[in-house]
Amino acid sequence: xxxxxxPTLGRFRLAVQLAMLFVTVYGSLFVGSYMADKLSxxxxxxxxxxxxxxxxxxxxVPTQHILxxxxxxxxxxxxxxxxxxxxxxxxxxxxxxAFFFVLGKAFCGWVCPLGTVQEVVGKLxxxxxxxxxxxxxxxxxxxxxxxxxxxxxxxxxxxxLPLLTGLGVTPHALGNPYxxxxxxxxxTTLLTGNTEQLALRLGDxxxxxxxxxxxxxxxxxxxGALAVxxxxxxxxxxxxxNALFQRLSPLRLVKHKHGNCGKCRICSDACPMDIPEISxxxxxxxxxxxxxxxxxxxxxxxxxxxxxxxxxxxxLFASSREYYKARAKGELPDGTVKPLKFLRPxxxxxxxxx
Amino acid sequence: xxxxxxxxxxxxxxxxxxxxPDHASHAAPRPAAGVWTTQPLLLPAGxxxxxxxxLVRPSxxxxxxxxxxxxxxxxxxxxxxxxxxxxxxxxxxxxxxxGNFHWLVMREETPERVKVASTAWYFGNPGPSPKALLAETRxxxxxxxxxxxxxxxxxxxxxxxxxxxxxxxxxxxxxPVMLETEFGSxxxxxxxxxxxxxxxxxxxxxxxxxxxxxxxxSAGFVLSTEKESAGVRYQTAFNLNYGPDADRQRSxxxxxxxxxxxxxxxxxxxxxxxxxxNEEVGDA
Numbered sequence: 360x361x362x363x364x365x366p367t368l369g370r371f372r373l374a375v376q377l378a379m380l381f382v383t384v385y386g387s388l389f390v391g392s393y394m395a396d397k398l399s400x401x402x403x404x405x406x407x408x409x410x411x412x413x414x415x416x417x418x419x420v421p422t423q424h425i426l427x428x429x430x431x432x433x434x435x436x437x438x439x440x441x442x443x444x445x446x447x448x449x450x451x452x453x454x455x456x457a458f459f460f461v462l463g464k465a466f467c468g469w470v471c472p473l474g475t476v477q478e479v480v481g482k483l484x485x486x487x488x489x490x491x492x493x494x495x496x497x498x499x500x501x502x503x504x505x506x507x508x509x510x511x512x513x514x515x516x517x518x519x520l521p522l523l524t525g526l527g528v529t530p531h532a533l534g535n536p537y538x539x540x541x542x543x544x545x546x547t548t549l550l551t552g553n554t555e556q557l558a559l560r561l562g563d564x565x566x567x568x569x570x571x572x573x574x575x576x577x578x579x580x581x582x583g584a585l586a587v588x589x590x591x592x593x594x595x596x597x598x599x600x601n602a603l604f605q606r607l608s609p610l611r612l613v614k615h616k617h618g619n620c621g622k623c624r625i626c627s628d629a630c631p632m633d634i635p636e637i638s639x640x641x642x643x644x645x646x647x648x649x650x651x652x653x654x655x656x657x658x659x660x661x662x663x664x665x666x667x668x669x670x671x672x673x674x675l676f677a678s679s680r681e682y683y684k685a686r687a688k689g690e691l692p693d694g695t696v697k698p699l700k701f702l703r704p705x706x707x708x709x710x711x712x713x
Numbered sequence: 714x715x716x717x718x719x720x721x722x723x724x725x726x727x728x729x730x731x732x733x734p735d736h737a738s739h740a741a742p743r744p745a746a747g748v749w750t751t752q753p754l755l756l757p758a759g760x761x762x763x764x765x766x767x768l769v770r771p772s773x774x775x776x777x778x779x780x781x782x783x784x785x786x787x788x789x790x791x792x793x794x795x796x797x798x799x800x801x802x803x804x805x806x807x808x809x810x811x812g813n814f815h816w817l818v819m820r821e822e823t824p825e826r827v828k829v830a831s832t833a834w835y836f837g838n839p840g841p842s843p844k845a846l847l848a849e850t851r852x853x854x855x856x857x858x859x860x861x862x863x864x865x866x867x868x869x870x871x872x873x874x875x876x877x878x879x880x881x882x883x884x885x886x887x888x889p890v891m892l893e894t895e896f897g898s899x900x901x902x903x904x905x906x907x908x909x910x911x912x913x914x915x916x917x918x919x920x921x922x923x924x925x926x927x928x929x930x931s932a933g934f935v936l937s938t939e940k941e942s943a944g945v946r947y948q949t950a951f952n953l954n955y956g957p958d959a960d961r962q963r964s965x966x967x968x969x970x971x972x973x974x975x976x977x978x979x980x981x982x983x984x985x986x987x988x989x990x991n992e993e994v995g996d997a
Contacts, residue, residue: 393842394864395813408865492982545972557972558963571971578975586982 367686368654368676372468376475379404383472384547386414401454403466403601405473405543412551417543418455419597423521423535425451431525456604463608464601467592468653472550473543474592477584478631484585485694492586494593494633502633505593506649512537513596532565539569542577542591588631588694592651602648609671612637612652614645617665625683626666629659629692637666659683659692748772750893752937752950753830755779755817758801767834770801774821774830781834782816783807784846791846804834812838814861816846827853829949833861850882854947856890856936859909867931868955870916875909876951878938884908888938894955895932912936918957931956 365371382389382398383406390396398415400408408416425448433444459466467474485491494502516537523529538544548556557574560566576591583590592598605611614620620638627638632649637656652668660666660678667677690696753774757767769779779802783791786807795802797819806812814833821828829852833843847857859875862868878885890910892900898915905911918932935952 391842391844392860392863393813393844395840395842396844411863411866489983545968554965554968555959555963557968558959558965559967559971560963561967562962567967570968574968574971575975575978578972578977579979580975581979582976583979583982590979 367682367689368658369686369690372653373478375469376478379470380472380475382414383470384410384414384550385412387412390414399454399458401451401458402470403455403459403462403464403597404471405541405547405595405597407472407538407541407544407547409538409544409556410547410551411553413547417597418451418600419517419537419541420535421451422448422517422600423537426518427521427525427534429525431522431527433525435526456607459601459604459608461608461610463610463652464598464605464650465610465652467595467598467601468651471543471592471597472547473595474589474651476546477580477589477591480581480584481588481631481694482696485696487585489585491588491693491695494587495627495635499587502593502635502649508594509596509599512594513599516540517596517600530565532563532569536569537596539566540572540576542573542580545573545577588633589651592632593649598651599648605646605648605650606643609669610652610675611669612646612650612656613667613669613674614641615665615667616641617662619662620665623661625692626656626660629655631655631694655692658686749895749897749933750935752893752935752952753819753821753828753948754933754935754950754952755819755830755832756933756952766803766805768801769804769817769834771797771819771830774819774828776819776821778802779804779817779819780851781805781807782818782846782849782851783811784813784815784841784843785811787845788849788851806836806838806840810838811840812836813840813864814843814846816843816851818851820852825944826946826948829854829947831856831949831951832953833858835864850879852947852949853881853942853945854885854938854940854949855879856938856949856951858951858953867929868914868934868953870914870918870955870958870961872958873911873913875911876936878904878908878910880940880942880947885940888940890936890938892934892936894934910936914955916958918961929956 365374383402383404386398390398392411394400394416397413400416400421401418402415403418405417406413406415408420429447430444462469492499494500494505520529520533520536524531524534545556559570559574580591614637620641624638627633627635630637631653632651634647634649636647637645654668654676657666657668657676657678661680661683663679664677668675751773754772756770756772758770759768771779777797778794779797781793781795781804782788783793783806785791791807793805793807795804804815804817806815812835814835817832817834819830843861847859847861855878857877857879859877868874876890878888878890884904885908886904886906888904888908888910890902890904890912892898892902892912894915894917896917896919898917900913900915902910902912914934918930931954933952934955935950937948937950939946939948941947
């Protein structure tokens with residue numbers, strides 16, 4: 360029965376993504392509207408606090424607020440750092456890790472609402488025949504050159520600027536700068552029919568500039584995702600945040616070396632993040648900071664057991680030649696699908712009478 | 714798994730949440746510059762309060778004490794009674810680390826008349842949601858938000874919010890409820906069969922409104938109602954703050970323009986179209 364509904368891991372993941380999109384964007388219908396009712400405020404996914412109907416909050420919100428309001432302001436007042444100031448941050452990180460321990464970076468590939476939106480747009484792009492552009496020598500910056508951006512955003516916008524604002528060095532409008540430029544804030548609120556976050560705040564240059572950046576990014580990713588897979592994920596500071604802890608979660612990608620590795624490169628073609636190391640490396644080095652644990656590389660690896668998604672000692676899903684053949688019949692590694700046939704093919708014309 | 718387990722889990726998960734920003738005066742009413750209503754009010758005295766304590770000043774009501782109800786503990790165990798002096802009442806959260814919404818009530822009573830002023834106060838520390846707090850009955854006639862604006866949100870102009878009117882704990886149907894705002898608007902709403910008054914906040918904000926938490930402009934409002942029962946006249950009011958309509962401070966046109974600009978910037982990515990869809994994937 361389940362096999363009929365979810366014949367592939369990809370289909371199962373899409374179902375989970377859509378269910379989690381509902382939970383993260385409209386979850387208050389079940390859990391309640393108050394913050395204390397939410398699943399958590401430390402989710403390792405871009406579940407936006409500005410969405411009034413959400414089911415939980417992204418961990419980046421309290422991280423910025425605690426640095427701004429608790430630690431920064433307390434440092435100014437007390438000129439010293441006490442446990443009471445950093446305790447909320449520790450609680451946030453512990454709560455985050457409680458979730459992260461279970462699903463690890465799969466929060467990016469299976470739960471994040473913005474990831475799902477980009478992936479759905481990407482599927483639409485493949486369906487409409489837009490050519491896929493890779494960040495791998497395809498006229499675009501290589502993956503490795505883009506990687507530092509997410510770390511810079513994490514450091515600068517999630518940690519440093521909120522703290523400086525709390526210390527009074529930077530203006531109040533820079534108190535939660537990452538949320539202000541986050542396209543998930545605009546996208547998820549729009550999904551609830553609320554245009555408030557799309558509208559730019561007037562009267563304050565910083566707020567206007569940050570909001571304009573968010574909208575620009577959203578516009579870019581909505582159109583760009585038709586041709587480039589997961590464009591925002593590549594610079595997302597939450598992916599960097601999750602990457603900090605990725606070795607501490609039992610859920611991981613495991614790669615065993617095979618003679619064909621680095622030659623066929625089908626796994627890298629299938630990877631929505633264009634990660635070359637999946638093909639060229641093995642062991643821990645194949646599970647890079649970019650990986651979102653979506654599992655597509657495992658699905659498309661044609662070698663039995665070479666790639667695996669494992670939770671501790673349990674192999675949740677392993678590559679196999681038979682699975683690969685069946686999977687590739689429905690969808691090519693780069694996501695290209697066979698065209699839908701809405702019309703019957705024309706009948707062969709009758710032979711004209713001689 | 715039982716509800717208690719989930720309750721504990723949710724509480725743990727939410728722990729840092731309420732701790733994040735300084736919301737000590739986030740949802741609390743601001744003092745009016747002058748008297749703008751004859752209804753009883755509970756107003757903050759002073760600026761931004763401490764995280765777990767604040768000073769509240771009564772207006773239009775006289776009583777020696779003020780009751781603070783915590784979101785846990787119920788009407789009895791969760792209650793603190795605070796003395797009111799010339800400066801006001803020094804309130805604090807249930808325990809130093811218990812935050813979230815608390816319910817404040819002051820009661821002035823004579824044999825013929827009972828006057829009640831009520832408001833909600835957000836203490837910026839972790840604490841359970843106010844659902845149970847709002848469901849508890851404390852006085853004969855009550856106006857209770859259903860729900861309160863969640864943390865980080867507020868009542869705003871042009872929005873409709875629901876308030877339940879209860880008499881002796883039961884919903885009171887067809888009861889008029891009057892809304893007064895700091896900017897002078899007056900309107901009356903009537904409760905439905907479930908005792909719910911759906912209140913439309915008037916679009917009356919004026920630019921000189923003062924700023925409350927997070928630099929947001931806000932102004933006071935009060936909802937009031939009266940009812941006579943068994944020879945006693947009950948007068949009850951609930952006051953809090955509301956803010957301007959988001960449209961006043963934001964531009965959708967500018968927002969859409971930058972979104973379109975982003976799309977324009979991404980459009981070169983779409984230039985190279987089409988790939989053969991029937992490409993064979995051979996065995997590796």
